[in-house]
Amino acid sequence: MSWLERFARPKVRGFFRKDDIPQDLWEKCPACEQMIFHRELENNQRVCPHCDHHFRLDAVKRLDYLFDDGEYQTIELPKVASDPLRFRDRKRYQDRLRDARSETNQDAVVVAHGTIGGQSAVIAAFDFAFLGGSMGVAAGEALLSGARLAVLQDSAFIVVPASGGARMQEGTLSLMQMARTTVAVDELKEAHLPYIVVLTNPTTGGVTASFAMLGDVAIAEPGAVIGFAGTRVIEDTIREKLPEGFQRAEHLLEHGMIDMVVRRQDLRASLSRLISLLRDTPPTAQVVALNPAPANDQPE
Numbered sequence: 448m449s450w451l452e453r454f455a456r457p458k459v460r461g462f463f464r465k466d467d468i469p470q471d472l473w474e475k476c477p478a479c480e481q482m483i484f485h486r487e488l489e490n491n492q493r494v495c496p497h498c499d500h501h502f503r504l505d506a507v508k509r510l511d512y513l514f515d516d517g518e519y520q521t522i523e524l525p526k527v528a529s530d531p532l533r534f535r536d537r538k539r540y541q542d543r544l545r546d547a548r549s550e551t552n553q554d555a556v557v558v559a560h561g562t563i564g565g566q567s568a569v570i571a572a573f574d575f576a577f578l579g580g581s582m583g584v585a586a587g588e589a590l591l592s593g594a595r596l597a598v599l600q601d602s603a604f605i606v607v608p609a610s611g612g613a614r615m616q617e618g619t620l621s622l623m624q625m626a627r628t629t630v631a632v633d634e635l636k637e638a639h640l641p642y643i644v645v646l647t648n649p650t651t652g653g654v655t656a657s658f659a660m661l662g663d664v665a666i667a668e669p670g671a672v673i674g675f676a677g678t679r680v681i682e683d684t685i686r687e688k689l690p691e692g693f694q695r696a697e698h699l700l701e702h703g704m705i706d707m708v709v710r711r712q713d714l715r716a717s718l719s720r721l722i723s724l725l726r727d728t729p730p731t732a733q734v735v736a737l738n739p740a741p742a743n744d745q746p747e
């Protein structure tokens with residue numbers, strides 16, 4: 448070992464201790480491959496300033512961006528049997544759940560209430576990081592709880608899915624959530640409350656086949672993949688090449704499957720406007736006194 452390594456290296460290392468260097472200062476945009484400074488990305492609600500690519504959001508950030516001033520209260524969700532089928536593939540389902548909880552510290556769906564544009568609202572936001580945002584019994588319970596809270600509070604209900612579909616580790620119990628979440632939507636409709644869905648990347652499988660397509664208004668974020676089966680599966684089945692941008696939000700808007708494509712920065716304002724449009728009862732016609740008809744027009 449030379450004097451340079453013995454003396455100079457430890458000194459230089461001393462200047463730049465590992466924990467002084469913040470990690471993840473830059474993020475690479477997966478669409479345009481530009482490097483973006485993390486603060487710039489956060490200030491832009493995690494939308495690429497170069498190409499407008501909408502990065503995936505976790506449930507907490509989603510709620511921060513949608514509620515007024517980022518203020519809201521999350522609700523505690525009913526406890527469910529966590530592994531009813533004692534499922535095991537390469538790994539035990541119990542272990543997968545435990546790992547997912549340690550990473551995201553919550554479940555696949557977070558429900559919160561607050562205001563949007565000063566109007567009360569309940570939001571159920573999916574977290575794709577939690578086992579692909581898959582819909583198991585817990586997600587079904589969360590959506591039912593959210594809908595019932597909206598009815599209790601006389602609020603609008605907004606769901607923001609980001610999901611690969613059913614949770615296969617819960618087998619048929621997962622599929623049953625499609626019917627349960629449809630019932631949740633019905634409860635809102637019976638109470639004449641607005642139900643709005645904000646489809647984010649990706650919204651697929653059993654989620655698309657149930658509550659996600661039942662909104663009074665279906666909004667999507669730009670570029671979001673929305674569909675039931677994946678492109679490759681469809682191409683292999685029908686042996687046809689699918690058109691460019693198939694299953695993207697813009698394509699679905701063009702073909703009448705959704706109502707609006709809204710950029711993330713404009714979502715809160717759009718939701719606020721929609722809630723007030725859906726809630727405000729139209730003014731009743733005013734009763735105007737008619738002038739008495741001239742005497743010669745009077746019937747004999």
Ligand SMILES: [Zn+2]
Pocket residue numbers: 476477478479480481495496497498499500
């Ligand atoms: Zn980009």
